[in-house]
Amino acid sequence: MQRIILIGYMGAGKTTIGRALAKELGLQFYDLDWYIENRRRKTVPQIFAEVGEEGFRKIEHNMLHEVAEFEDVVISCGGGTPCFFDNIDYMNQQAKVVYLHCEPEVLRGHLLMGKTERPLLKGKSPEELTGFIKEQLKQREPFYAKARYTLDVTLMDN
Ligand code: S3P
Numbered sequence: 062m063q064r065i066i067l068i069g070y071m072g073a074g075k076t077t078i079g080r081a082l083a084k085e086l087g088l089q090f091y092d093l094d095w096y097i098e099n100r101r102r103k104t105v106p107q108i109f110a111e112v113g114e115e116g117f118r119k120i121e122h123n124m125l126h127e128v129a130e131f132e133d134v135v136i137s138c139g140g141g142t143p144c145f146f147d148n149i150d151y152m153n154q155q156a157k158v159v160y161l162h163c164e165p166e167v168l169r170g171h172l173l174m175g176k177t178e179r180p181l182l183k184g185k186s187p188e189e190l191t192g193f194i195k196e197q198l199k200q201r202e203p204f205y206a207k208a209r210y211t212l213d214v215t216l217m218d219n
Contacts, residue, residue, distance in 0.1 A: 062132045063088060066152050068205060069161035070198060071140040071179055072171035074214055078161060079137035091131065093138045097124045105139075109180035118145045129155040141181075144204040153209065160208035164215045165194045 063086065067075045076092050083090035094105050097120060101108060108117050121142055128136050129152065136156070143149040143158075152158045163171075169190050172182065185193055205211075 063134075064129070064132065064156040065135045066129065066156040066158045067135070067137045067161055068143045068149075068152070068158060068208055069140065069214075070163060070168055070194070070201065070205075071182070072168040072175060073140075073161040073163040074171070074217065075137035075140075075161055078214065078217075079135050083135035086135070089131070089134045091128050091134055091136045093121065093124060093128060093136060093142060096128055097121060100124060100127075104178070106178045106180050114180075122146050122148060125151070141201070143207070144201050149204050149207045153207065157210065158208040160205045160211045161214045162205070162211050163213070165191060165198060167215050168194055 065082065065086075065088070067079045067082075069075055079092065080090050082088075097108070098104055101120065103111075105117070108120065112120075118141070121139060122145065125138070125142060125148055128134070138152075143152060149158070169187075172179070172190065172194075173187055182190070182193070
């Protein structure tokens with residue numbers, strides 16, 4: 062049985078790389094945000110608007126416990142998933158966790174190009190984005206660093 066979980070900051074390419082990895086290994090691919098949206102019949106921005114970040118984190122925690130039981134899967138998580146509750150420890154118990162590390166400047170470029178609506182970045186100007194990413198990465202890195210493997214995707218073209 063194989064189970065791989067990808068973590069990392071928004072814009073690191075978790076979904077793109079996860080999908081490709083699953084195909085390569087012949088595993089099923091799950092994206093936790095999409096799974097949440099399907100199960101709740103609402104988009105992530107809608108959930109944030111209705112129950113706030115705190116409510117979203119609870120839902121995310123519960124949904125993580127559903128997908129991380131599936132077998133022969135690659136799961137890409139949201140950027141914040143490992144940083145709440147005991148999620149990262151649970152992930153490490155359940156799967157091989159891979160942290161996709163990426164430098165802030167590259168993350169910024171991906172986020173500015175991307176079409177995904179991200180509630181945490183709403184209203185941030187391109188100039189504010191770099192500082193915000195650096196600050197949040199500092200807070201999140203201790204959680205990301207608990208992954209069993211780290212892959213630097215800074216120079217990867219995805
Ligand atoms: C979040 C990242 C998003 C999504 C939500 C919160 C975060 O996922 O789960 O908007 O806290 O970093 P992606 O990393 O796929 O953008």
